[in-house]
């Protein structure tokens with residue numbers, strides 16, 4: 001291995017995507033992370049009483065054969081399953097996506113959804129300036145206001161009218177009238193969700209998919225970066241220790257990274273402050289029986305239910321729970337910009353258990369044998385209307401000073417573990433190219 005002075009900040013999927021690529025090229029790297037152990041958002045935790053929890057639901061549904069093979073090598077054994085997820089609304093459980101599975105909802109609601117859908121789709125060139133416009137033009141007001149607009153406030157913590165549409169991709173299905181009608185009339189749900197197969201490590205939680213890369217770099221945990229000097233090329237840590245670099249690859253969230261850079265211009269600093277991200281309280285609830293849903297996870301639309309999403313641990317991998325037990329992970333969303341956390345993460349445990357009981361997922365409190373909460377300070381990038389311009393300013397500046405950004409919070413995008421890993425690879429490849437140690441081009445898929 002040769003050391004060309006590459007330092008990687010962040011030991012999540014992006015950091016190890018970079019490290020793994022460099023190791024394949026015979027180049028060594030050092031990774032620094034503020035947390036006590038590697039893994040970033042893909043870490044898993046033993047509860048001490050037999051449960052293993054992730055940082056919110058983490059499932060691999062990568063379509064990249066190369067990433068599938070890399071993750072498979074990392075985890076010794078993994079489950080492969082068919083995705084089934086559903087939606088809860090006012091006592092009704094319907095398959096996902098709701099727009100093509102209206103069967104079983106109140107008749108008046110179905111009639112209004114279909115009437116509105118037909119009228120909305122008769123408009124040839126609707127004006128779409130934001131996500132709310134897109135929802136109204138795609139589904140019509142009844143469906144849009146009953147389901148995705150409410151979910152947006154719960155999950156993204158802001159109104160759809162304050163969001164752009166450049167994150168949608170295949171995430172929200174656009175059905176034909178035939179599909180809406182069929183889904184309203186027939187019991188047999190339509191299968192149009194954009195993810196079909198999932199993979200999940202058999203033991204040890206989702207971290208199984210990253211732990212195989214931990215030896216691809218020299219990893220320094222408990223190293224919080226507090227200053228980056230791009231001129232003399234030195235990173236300083238909270239302990240006062242320093243690390244010199246020739247090339248810096250960062251997966252630290254942009255709003256955290258920018259203020260650390262010595263000499264950063266004010267307009268860049270201001271832009272970084274406009275970037276919004278959700279934060280997550282993940283409430284873990286273990287019960288003394290396996291959870292018996294068909295779904296691996298569910299979405300919740302009622303505003304009086306605190307969580308937006310719940311996953312079922314024993315449906316992903318039974319060994320995530322003690323024998324004959326089950327567990328829920330419920331995600332409650334906040335953001336500094338739009339909905340700051342009230343109280344402490346632990347304060348959300350009781351309201352979550354109340355709602356799990358009211359939805360019928362837990363029968364009564366005597367079933368609960370474990371409860372805890374995890375706080376995630378950076379969850380999902382919020383695609384509000386300020387995002388795009390602010391990201392361009394920040395990333396343009398990082399390009400100018402030669403800091404290579406990657407990962408969910410370096411790209412500041414809505415990307416999953418596979419894309420975070422691949423973006424780390426790309427940052428590493430660009431780094432070698434800039435150093436004159438160019439390596440063969442990577443296939444992206």
Ligand SMILES: Cc1cc2nc3c(=O)[nH]c(=O)nc-3n(C[C@H](O)[C@H](O)[C@H](O)COP(=O)(O)OP(=O)(O)OC[C@H]3O[C@@H](n4cnc5c(N)ncnc54)[C@H](O)[C@@H]3O)c2cc1C
Nearest residue numbers: 010012013014034040041056058059225407408415416417
């Ligand atoms: C609730 C939730 C559910 C998700 N579900 C899925 C899913 O089902 N499937 C899927 O594929 N993806 C899912 N994702 C997305 C996935 O977690 C991310 O895309 C991926 O893990 C991002 O990896 P990363 O390396 O870019 O970021 P991270 O894993 O966040 O790594 C960044 C690292 O930077 C470190 N850092 C930050 N500041 C400093 C500092 N000052 N000094 C040193 N280190 C610092 C952090 O400690 C962290 O370890 C989910 C995300 C969330 C929040």
